[in-house]
Structure formats: structure tokens, C-alpha cells
Amino acid sequence: MMFSLSHLSAGFIAVLVGYSSSAAIIFQAAASAGASQAQTSSWMWALGLGSGLTTLLLTLRYRQPVLTAWSTPGAALLVTALAGLPMSEAVGVFLFSSALLLLCGLTGWFDHIMRLLPGGLAAAMLGGVLLNFGLDLFVSVQQAPVLVISMLAVYLALRRRLPRYVIPLCLLTGLALAAGQGLMHLERLTWQPAMPVLMWPEFSLASLIGVGIPLFMVTMASQNVPGVAVLRAHGYDVPASPLVSVTGLAGVLLAPFGGFAFNLAAISAAICMGPEVDAAPERRYRATLWAGLFYILMGLFAATVVSLFAALPGELIMAIAGLALLGTIGNSLTVALRDEQERDAALLTFMVTASGVSLLGIGSAFWGLVVGGGVHWLNHRRRKLEAVS
Numbered sequence: 001m002m003f004s005l006s007h008l009s010a011g012f013i014a015v016l017v018g019y020s021s022s023a024a025i026i027f028q029a030a031a032s033a034g035a036s037q038a039q040t041s042s043w044m045w046a047l048g049l050g051s052g053l054t055t056l057l058l059t060l061r062y063r064q065p066v067l068t069a070w071s072t073p074g075a076a077l078l079v080t081a082l083a084g085l086p087m088s089e090a091v092g093v094f095l096f097s098s099a100l101l102l103l104c105g106l107t108g109w110f111d112h113i114m115r116l117l118p119g120g121l122a123a124a125m126l127g128g129v130l131l132n133f134g135l136d137l138f139v140s141v142q143q144a145p146v147l148v149i150s151m152l153a154v155y156l157a158l159r160r161r162l163p164r165y166v167i168p169l170c171l172l173t174g175l176a177l178a179a180g181q182g183l184m185h186l187e188r189l190t191w192q193p194a195m196p197v198l199m200w201p202e203f204s205l206a207s208l209i210g211v212g213i214p215l216f217m218v219t220m221a222s223q224n225v226p227g228v229a230v231l232r233a234h235g236y237d238v239p240a241s242p243l244v245s246v247t248g249l250a251g252v253l254l255a256p257f258g259g260f261a262f263n264l265a266a267i268s269a270a271i272c273m274g275p276e277v278d279a280a281p282e283r284r285y286r287a288t289l290w291a292g293l294f295y296i297l298m299g300l301f302a303a304t305v306v307s308l309f310a311a312l313p314g315e316l317i318m319a320i321a322g323l324a325l326l327g328t329i330g331n332s333l334t335v336a337l338r339d340e341q342e343r344d345a346a347l348l349t350f351m352v353t354a355s356g357v358s359l360l361g362i363g364s365a366f367w368g369l370v371v372g373g374g375v376h377w378l379n380h381r382r383r384k385l386e387a388v389s
Contacts, residue, residue, distance in 0.1 A: 009168035011290025014268040029078035033090040042197035043258030048299020055292035065288040067269035071219040071261035088202035096212040098251025105245030122229035124346040127332035128353025137322025144315035183313040194302035221366035227264025234273040345375040
């Protein structure tokens with residue numbers, strides 16, 4: 001059966017988590033570049049449309065749950081980096097960074113790097129990235145105890161009996177309770193289609209080096225590396241370079257409309273890959289097909305995005321994201337710690353990633369892999385020396 005409520009709900013929740021975690025940052029980045037309201041709406045139009053079309057294209061091409069998104073760390077970087085730059089130079093930066101992503105994919109450099117990544121470290125990094133989402137489930141109890149505890153109770157009661165439908169039932173429970181408690185503010189919703197605004201680029205060597213290269217590095221290290229690791233951790237062996245090529249090309253085409261960076265999703269992608277989505281891993285790609293459609297709808301109605309998230313209580317979003325990721329967090333830790341010889345490397349990868357530390361503008365997921373990979377290499381070298389002696 002092509003249609004399944006579990007596929008639809010996973011796709012919806014993945015998009016909901018993606019928007020709720022970054023929409024405010026994107027608005028700040030647009031404001032730093034002096035964007036008008038129409039230009040900001042165009043940014044959201046380009047990001048939604050680009051993410052949706054690349055998700056549909058790659059998912060249908062490989063029949064695996066490939067979810068793309070925009071670079072949230074990249075948006076955070078732009079909040080400060082674009083201050084004082086005219087919009088034309090900002091668009092030039094977007095084009096330059098996306099062209100570098102496209103080049104990296106076409107040359108196959110990224111595929112070569114990912115083949116060197118041990119599966120246990122990828123799983124440990126994924127667990128560290130997702131840990132805070134699991135913890136936020138319980139943090140949200142302080143603000144809305146009845147809402148969150150009720151959703152958790154539904155999850156625990158139905159997790160074994162209705163694994164494919166437990167997350168949508170939790171979401172429906174949360175929506176009903178939020179409405180009953182007066183936490184929904186539907187009066188804030190305003191439905192209005194977005195209109196793309198073409199913004200011509202200008203190129204400045206200072207902005208290309210000072211903003212374009214950091215945006216490229218952050219997108220690759222903090223988004224594409226974890227994105228491929230999420231796929232590998234769930235057993236999906238999609239070639240990485242074509243994925244990076246397609247997202248880079250999307251950025252080149254949509255940069256003049258505000259599409260600053262496209263990449264593989266990590267956290268939201270994991271929502272579409274767990275056993276709750278479908279018992280059969282080969283059918284879970286249908287969840288990302290729904291996510292692609294929701295992305296496109298959100299892009300076409302980008303002007304309503306702010307009002308939509310203002311209508312939903314934040315505790316509901318935190319709770320449903322945490323519940324949707326519990327199974328993935330548990331599976332990641334199981335895979336990461338399975339091999340006793342690699343347990344130290346995996347544990348350090350997990351801890352550094354979960355710490356949230358950021359160095360040189362690059363997030364903790366990358367540094368977790370650096371630390372864990374270093375320990376993995378040292379352990380491997382020590383075992384080889386011991387075998388020789």
C-alpha cells in the first residue's frame with residue numbers, strides 16, 4: 001500500500017522540526033543583509049522549494065529516504081557575517097558557496113572521505129546529535145506537564161502494539177490537548193502565497209573569502225557529513241557525491257532568489273528512518289516523499305510560516321520531536337557501543353558531539369568525528385604493532 005499514515009506523519013514531523021529549529025535564524029540572517037519583507041518571503045520560498053524538489057528527486061532516484069534541507073549552521077553564520085553587506089553581495093556569496101559544493105560532489109572528493117568513516121563512529125555521532133532532542137522531551141514537561149506527560153503515556157502504551165501509528169497518535173493527542181487547554185492560537189494564521197524576488201549577484205573578493213568559504217565549510221562539515229552518517233547508520237548505502245552535487249546545483253539555481261545553501265538533512269532525516277515509520281527499511285523512503293511535498297507546500301506559502309509556528313505551542317513541537325527520535329537514539333547507541341575494541345572511540349565521538357562545542361565556526365558533530373576518528377586510528381595502529389610484535 002503506497003499510502004500510510006506513519007509515512008505521512010513522519011514526513012510532516014521531519015519538516016515541522018526542520019522549520020521550527022531554524023525559521024527564526026533564517027529571518028535574522030535575511031535581516032542582516034537588509035532584506036525587505038518581500039525578499040525575506042522569497043528566501044523562504046526558495047529554501048522550501050529547493051529542499052522539496054531535491055528531496056523528491058534523490059528519493060525517487062535511489063528509492064531510499066534521502067532528505068535534504070538548508071544549512072541551519074550556515075544561517076547562524078550569516079546572521080553576523082552578512083551584517084553591512086548589500087543583498088547583491090550576499091547573493092554572490094550564496095552562488096560561490098553552492099558552486100564549491102557542486103564541485104566537491106562532481107569530483108567525488110566527498111565520497112572518498114565518507115568511505116573512510118567507520119559505521120560505529122557514524123552511529124555515535126548520530127546519537128550525540130539527537131541526544132538533546134530526547135532530553136528536550138523531558139525539559140518541556142516543566143512548561144506543559146499535562147500535555148507532554150499525556151503524549152509520553154500514549155507513546156509508552158502503544159509503542160509495541162501500534163509501532164507504525166504511535167507517533168501520529170501522539171501528535172493527535174498533543175494537538176487535541178493543546179486546543180483544549182487554549183494553547184493553540186489559530187487566529188494568528190494568515191494564508192498568503194509567496195512570490196519569488198530575483199536578486200542580482202555582485203562579487204567581492206573580501207566577501208567571497210570572508211563569508212563564502214566559511215559558509216561552504218560549515219555546510220559540508222556540520223550538515224553533509226552528519227547527513228551521510230545518518231544514512232549509513234540506518235543501513236542506507238547511497239553514494240554521497242551525487243547527493244552533494246544535486247544540492248549544490250540547487251543552490252546555484254536558487255541563490256538569486258535567496259536559497260543560500262542546500263545540503264543533506266541529519267536530525268530531521270532520522271525521523272524518517274526509524275522502525276516506527278515502517279517495519280520494512282526498503283519502504284521508509286515514502287516518508288521522505290511526503291516530506292518533499294510538505295517542503296514544497298511550505299515554500300509556496302512561505303508567508304504563512306511564521307504565523308503557523310506562532311500558532312503551535314513550542315512544548316508540543318519539542319515533545320513530538322523527542323518521541324519521534326527515541327527509537328533512533330537507542331538504536332544509534334546500540335550500534336555505536338557494540339564493538340568492544342572501538343567502544344572508546346565511539347564513546348568519545350558521542351560525548352564530544354552531544355556537548356555542542358563549536359570551534360572555528362564548525363559544529364560539534366564534525367569535531368566528534370575528528371576526536372573519535374583520531375582515537376580509532378590510534379587504536380588500529382596499536383593493534384597492528386601488537387600483532388607484528
